[in-house]
Amino acid sequence: MHEVSVALSLLEGVESTAREQGIDRVAAVHVRIGALSGIVRDALAFSWDVVTAETICEGSRLRVEEIPLVVYCERCEGERAPRPGSGLLCPQCETVSPHVVRGREMQLVAMEVPE
């Protein structure tokens, strides 16, 4: 549901780096989105097209790297990936592992710029 505001924040981040480096055209933007962030990929792609109209990112591709959920299980003493829909349950020992290691990301990673 918040894909439009996420897209706007992405655009803001890209534009500010572009200004610093004198970049006036962006062909693609790479982002990292965690499984717990509640972002729907298609909705984000659609929002990106809408918010980038008439900006330096118009027509650019949004490349999303999805980061699966990983928790730290204290009982197994290791990082585990819970099964979808099982909350934060360790798939091996069934212990609840509330320490989220990965899966909350919403990061800008890089942009591709025509030379």
Add this chain to the structure above:
Amino acid sequence: MKKMRVVEIAGNLMQKNDAIARRLRDRFAEQGTLVVNLLSSPGSGKTTLVERTLERLADRYAIAVLVGDQATENDARRLSRDGVEVQQITTGAECRLDAGMISAALLRWNGRRFDLLIVENVGNLICPAEYDLGEDLRAVLFSVTEGEDKPLKYPLAFNTSQVAVITKGDIAQAVGFNREAALTSIRQVNPNGRVIEVSARTGQGLDDWIGLLEERIAAKPVPVA
């Protein structure tokens, strides 16, 4: 095909919000204001819980309420009563409150000090979970009419809350609410959080909620000038 070069951008999207939230938290610490952020789906009973809270605490504490909604000012009207400052934040397209909106609302109170600031977030369990508002206590509400597995569907909201409040307890039996299943799913995403079960209609469990707030207000005293 044109050649491309790759430019790295290191940036967390939450950076800006988190920076504002940190400033808010410092300010609330200086002023000794307890801040509570209420999250839930639409219709879980946030506004009703706030009403009951105001009835019990408004004559003893300086309280302010911020109510977020995408449209209408109905909730703010519903909550307004003597001695309590209420502001509606109409978010329009945004499905949650963010730290900047809280900051702007505080300016409209000209820096006045409160013992307790209750923030009733926009009814939504996804987006508000991402946004730190500088609160001390995040409480997620969940009514007995919602699926017992709601915490598993919205793990972040439950995982980042210190308290889960199960509301509308008076109709639990009528709607076939499976309490054990609900408690299990809350524990699966937040094993250390506190669970409070209430009914705003009968008053059941409200003492636990009010008691928690009183305890936390006392732990954040008025600063000595």
